[in-house]
Amino acid sequence: MSGGMRQRVMIAMALAGEPQLIIADEPTTALDVTTQARILQLLADLREQEDLAMLLVSHDLRVMAHVADDVVVMYAGRVAERGPAREVLEHPRHPYTRALANNVPAVSTKSAIAEPLQGAPANPFDRPTGCAFHPRCPMAQDRCRTEVPVLREVERGRFSACHFATEVAS
Ligand code: SF4
Known part of the structure; x- marks a missing residue:
């Protein structure tokens, strides 16, 4: 078959x-x-x-964009972002989601790859201190290396585990 x-x-x-x-x-x-x-x-x-x-x-954002009502983006075994699929993928509130979406032409509104992800995925059994995404994050600042970001509602129905979720959208 x-x-x-x-x-x-x-x-x-x-x-x-x-x-x-x-x-x-x-x-x-x-x-x-x-x-x-x-x-x-x-x-x-x-x-x-x-x-x-x-x-x-799925790791395929095109599939998620076309099928899912709501999406939960995971990084290193924890929720990075969640909310309505279209809104999350078109207007990410977490740098990891933004990097993923920018590299999928069917999801991204940009014509070229804008921010290729650097580095290797974090090991969930040996997580970096602070935000597990900080070694790869283009927006990382000092507090990201020590403070674990909490998943919080950043707008109605939209949740992000980034200290700077508001700035991600701008
Ligand atoms: S908390 Fe800091 S390192 Fe983590 S995703 Fe947000 S800006 Fe990047």
Whole structure:
């Protein structure tokens, strides 16, 4: 069977248990773009028809932008930002989200890669002090190296774990 056929079998097996919630972990990995679109449409249709909740885990921001109502961006095992998907991806309130979104042409409104992420991802078992993103963050300041930022509501329905969430948007 092709990758797309195997995904459909998995979805059928999951639906056989009549779930209220489907957790789809990287459902389109290793599929070609056309099959990805079909699988995502299938999941969206099923969610609508069966009145299901769906938790989608993905590193692909284009998938999140097109499928998700709400998005939670994780870094080093912690929530960096959360809120309505379109708003978060088009107007990030965390430098990590902004770097991710700027490097995906389908999400970014900018024509070129604006801020390629430097450095390696943090090890969740050996986190840097303060904000775990500070070794890679273009906005890092002294307090970022010592103070762990708390996830807080920065505007209605929008949450960010950045000391400078307000400045990120400007
Ligand atoms: S708290 Fe500091 S290091 Fe962390 S994302 Fe915000 S500006 Fe960057």
